[in-house]
Amino acid sequence: AQSVSQHNHHVILSEAASLELGCNYSYGGTVNLFWYVQYPGQHLQLLLKYFSGDPLVKGIKGFEAEFIKSKFSFNLRKPSVQWSDTAEYFCAVNAPNNNDMRFGAGTRLTVKP
Amino acid sequence: NAGVTQTPKFRVLKTGQSMTLLCAQDMNHEYMYWYRQDPGMGLRLIHYSVGEGTTAKGEVPDGYNVSRLKKQNFLLGLESAAPSQTSVYFCASSWEGFEQYFGPGTRLTVT
Numbered sequence: 001a002q003s004v005s006q007h008n009h010h011v012i013l014s015e016a017a018s019l020e021l022g023c024n025y026s027y028g029g030t031v032n033l034f035w036y037v038q039y040p041g042q043h044l045q046l047l048l049k050y051f052s053g054d055p056l057v058k059g060i061k062g063f064e065a066e067f068i069k070s071k072f073s074f075n076l077r078k079p080s081v082q083w084s085d086t087a088e089y090f091c092a093v094n095a096p097n098n099n100d101m102r103f104g105a106g107t108r109l110t111v112k113p
Numbered sequence: 114n115a116g117v118t119q120t121p122k123f124r125v126l127k128t129g130q131s132m133t134l135l136c137a138q139d140m141n142h143e144y145m146y147w148y149r150q151d152p153g154m155g156l157r158l159i160h161y162s163v164g165e166g167t168t169a170k171g172e173v174p175d176g177y178n179v180s181r182l183k184k185q186n187f188l189l190g191l192e193s194a195a196p197s198q199t200s201v202y203f204c205a206s207s208w209e210g211f212e213q214y215f216g217p218g219t220r221l222t223v224t
Binding site for chain 2: 004006009032034036042043044045046049051090092099100101102103104105106
């Protein structure tokens with residue numbers, strides 16, 4: 001089964017700093033890739049997704065992610081973070097036609113005002 | 114359009130007690146899932162269903178049972194709760210296994 005690694009457990013940034021959160025997966029075949037965000041006390045919401053096509057995908061709230069197949073990576077980026085981006089971020093992967101979605105352990109982002 | 118709802122929001126059980134968590138969705142999704150979320154471990158899939166009357170095991174199914182008698186509902190049962198089942202439980206649904214829509218979660222404590 002596929003697995004997902006998120007390298008950073010807790011990231012602390014000041015407002016306006018740039019963000020990059022790492023995500024690597026282990027699966028040899030075609031994959032669907034997702035980033036979800038969980039704001040404090042709320043449920044998970046989809047930030048962005050990659051199924052096929054342009055490896056640079058844009059999501060909501062100015063987030064983007066780049067799929068690099070050769071590196072099995074799907075890193076999340078944002079040029080300038082805001083205090084409201086404070087949340088936990090989860091990378092997830094599944095194979096097409098496979099309902100077993102695997103999530104990473106999550107990265108907690110704290111943005112200082 | 115409520116999306117995905119979960120009942121109850123909080124519950125405290127004693128070891129050995131049983132309970133059922135209810136998940137309901139009004140998006141006519143075929144696929145439904147139950148996850149547990151533990152600190153430092155992300156979300157782990159317990160069971161899932163690809164349609165009414167069908168269920169399948171996920172990554173961590175032991176100690177749980179599920180039923181999908183109606184398309185819109187997915188029930189998660191704990192027959193004999195253990196402290197190791199203290200967690201936050203999330204239900205999700207999706208159309209054809211693509212992006213999943215999550216419920217607000219149920220915080221369960223087993224003492």
